[in-house]
Amino acid sequence: MAQPLPPLRPDTASRLLIDGTLIPGSGGTFDVLNPATEEVLGRAAEATAADMDQAIAAARRAFDATDWSRDHAFRARCLRQLRDALLLHAEELRELTVAEVGCPTFLTHGPQLIGPITDLGYFADLAENHDWTVDLGEASPMGIKNRRELRSEAVGVVGAITPWNFPHQINFAKIGPALAAGCTVVLKPAPDTPWCAALVGRVIAEETDFPPGVVNIVTSTDHGLGEQLCTDPRVDLISFTGSTATGRKVMAAAAPTLKKVFLELGGKSAFIVLDDADLGAACSMAAFSVVTHAGQGCAITTRLVVPRAQFDDAVAATRNALSGLAADDPTKAGTVCGPLISARQRERVEGYLRLAVEEGGTIEIGGGRPADKEKGFYIEPTLISGVDNSSRVAQEEIFGPVLVILPHDGDQDAIDIANDSPYGLSGAVWGTDPGRIDAVVNGVRTGTMSVNGGIWYSADVPFGGYKQSGIGREMGEAGFSEYLEIKSVARPV
Missing domain, CATH: 3.40.605.10 (Aldehyde Dehydrogenase; Chain A, domain 1)
Structure with missing residues (x-):
């Protein structure tokens, strides 16, 4: 032994x-x-x-x-x-x-x-x-x-x-x-x-x-x-x-x-919310996902794609969820978002946060270093609105606790937004109608898809991506x- x-x-x-x-x-x-x-x-x-x-x-x-x-x-x-x-x-x-x-x-x-x-x-x-x-x-x-x-x-x-x-x-x-x-x-x-x-x-x-x-x-x-x-x-x-x-x-x-x-x-995976989904639950899950391990995962969903008619409510729900997921000591019970790996990585993420504002985006919450952390490579969980899918912060992998929220005009538009990316590693869809969900799963060109919070990670499940993923x-x-x-x-x- x-x-x-x-x-x-x-x-x-x-x-x-x-x-x-x-x-x-x-x-x-x-x-x-x-x-x-x-x-x-x-x-x-x-x-x-x-x-x-x-x-x-x-x-x-x-x-x-x-x-x-x-x-x-x-x-x-x-x-x-x-x-x-x-x-x-x-x-x-x-x-x-x-x-x-x-x-x-x-x-x-x-x-x-x-x-x-x-x-x-x-x-x-x-x-x-x-x-x-x-x-x-x-x-x-x-x-x-x-x-x-x-x-x-x-x-x-x-x-x-x-x-x-x-x-x-x-x-x-x-x-x-x-x-x-x-x-x-x-x-x-x-x-x-x-x-x-x-x-x-x-x-x-x-x-x-x-x-x-x-x-x-x-x-x-x-x-x-x-x-x-x-x-x-x-x-x-x-x-x-x-x-x-x-x-x-x-x-x-x-x-x-x-x-x-x-x-x-890399990945820039989309979290698609259909108009028949539980909006609050979906936005909470998207927030939890993007801050897990400070967003340092290639398969993490970093674009939240929500119905245009529910956009303001989705921003409010996501902002509220992120407010309860502060960056904190990884040894502390309950911490979901720890530090970034290095000063260099933090500087890279901060560069994207500045870019988001330059591109006309709004920092709904977060956007900087936590005020209570004098040491450690921490970044606050951040939500960006007001940019479209062609923006760099919506197209490029940031690798930090940063979520970009985008509106869609129906299921096919959501699929098109998800696919309008050089990447195709992962994704998620939330909804109620099985047929509509299946159409999204079939339509998004990506290696893995989570449906209503389903977990695909397992030793027997192949992992990899389409396109430049x-x-x-x-x-x-x-x-x-x-x-x-x-x-x-x-x-x-």
Whole structure:
């Protein structure tokens, strides 16, 4: 049975996991900040290009020279070992996650910690239960009788590049199915949240049977290491989550080696309220959604699209709901909106708030830093009215607790507004008439839709988007298949 991790100290997290060994970064260390207090929590390992090269070599060797990709039962056992060990460390990981990510504590009982850890069991089940060989029966092409079969095989070495907003969820949504499929992994986590990955690396090294090189975790502030993963011919697939702008660079960097690329990118999702909906309930849910984790989620609905005849009432209801959802200490019970991740991110959001006014918008509530917060990267929950859907604040991903409210002139107009976006990641609709709701669900071009508060997040539900929200799907069997190649085999009979 795993023993509890010792109290968190900089030396316990400041290690890279490369080839089964926890080692210091060749570049020294870098500061890890608490976004709620702006205090330095400690230091993380600063990897260099040489460290990344070593990690890629280890992953390549583990894939090519061992039977990891073929031993499905062993892979499943290792994944369950990791799940169980992490659950034993849940309370320390919870404290670490809230401190490093700035997420409200309540989210660690779901998608910020426990949910993603538990999901590792689902991926283990996929490793055991997938039909690795499928018999296609006999056929006689050109008069020659053959028996055919399809074999699923691991893609190879996976480079996983992840952001800071939901580090555990996104890290495990990549390494879980990749390992279940038989791949080996080099994980490059965001420099804002290195410890969430580094301590998982420690558990892998000390409390599981993962062979050396199967999982490598490389923390660094050098974004060039992500580009190194993308361009290295020893890497077979890049799985990236982040901004659409960076996604384009990832795609371009990977193109010369023609490696497979999975991209989960930005969103500007619409929350559509039909004229037969409970307006107060819908606006309250839209307000709650946009301030959750300070709006730092790509699938959060940030455009509230309401019937024009009910617009003033919707503004009042949303403003009232936001007034009860103040930005506050993420460790405090009841907090939904914590801080933004960094001073840089807060400045970016503040730039959009200034832009909203320049575009003719009205700040209905919020719009600045909370007066009672001298420290921490906080922004007040904000509602913007008076702009149309062509405005930049309605078209561009802000990644803060900022909601833009827009009027629509009927169901089809609401669909058109939702689709008038470069993105297509998520969305929501509230109404009463099942036929009208279904027409909206069918009409909006987006990867996920919530109906009247329905929750689509689950290990078995594919997640991804249309248009500039990405390429491919994560989670579910569709996400698992991203890490597989199909080999067709025929033999004469």
